[in-house]
Amino acid sequence: MRQHRARKIAGSILILAIASLGLLGCKEKSHKGHWSYKGETGPSEWGKLEDGFASCGLGKNQSPIDIGAAQKGEKSQIVFHYSKSSPKIINNGHVIQVNLDPGNYIEIEKRRYDLLQFHFHTPAENTLNGKAMPMEIHLVHKDQSGSLAVVGVLVKTGSANELFKTLEKNLPVESGKETPLGAEIDINDLMPSDRTYYSFAGSLTTPPCSEGVKWNVLKTPLELSSGQVEKFSALFPDGNARPVQPLGERIVLEHAENK
Secondary structure, eight states: OHHHHHHHHHHHHHHHHHHHHHHHHHHHHHTTTOOOSSGGGSGGGHHHHOGGGTHHHHOSSOSOOEEOSOEEOOSOOEEEEOOEEOOEEEEOSSOEEEEOOTTOEEEETTEEEEEEEEEEESSOSSEETTBOOSEEEEEEEEOTTSOEEEEEEEEEESSOOHHHHHHHTTOOOSSSOOEEOSSOEEGGGGSOSOOOEEEEEEEOSSTTOOEEEEEEEESSOEEEOHHHHHHHHTTOTTOOOOOOOOOTTOOOEEEOOOO
16 A cells, blocks of 8 residues: 555656656747847847847858948948838837838938838947947838848937937837827938948848848937936846947948038
């Protein structure tokens, strides 16, 4: 009788152990592909989190970069067609993103890239001679073939920006819910007066870190008040900027504004 009871107890323990391992396996599986800006799922580990993220670790033309010495390029190749828009805003858990209706676009060498959305990184991801600005805006565009072009706007502290006063009033603290901004904004208000820029080949700065992205970083920063920057950075206390990546054999060109 005792032997039967002992066997029954041992069997129960074995079942519990197997179930526990199963739960651990499920927990591990649920985290596959999850990424963040620190720790075991931070930037140095992105390439290992999922097969589709391999470029994050193996890519040769990754973004962001440190912009140092740049070669002189042709006059500006970008024509901006920005105007007013009634967008939607979302906290996607990694950035504050403003999604736009069709109508805003740029032309690069006569190819049209439609503006899909813009979002914010604190601190800035691309650096200038090793120095990081407090914030960077990425305006993400796509052409008909699916190729991406990003306009990066660096931000320094100074005067308050009128467009950001509208965004501040509608900053979503909780992630996952897209809501109408409730007001029109003019995308031109995101642009500094001087549109001289640096161009280089790069990638997405978040997983899957896909390459083939045309990067265009404006040389002159936009001014925001320190309070405006702090309201965005407070939502992501660990920061949401990927460290700069090796430049490799890439060349950075500087394009003066056409006037």
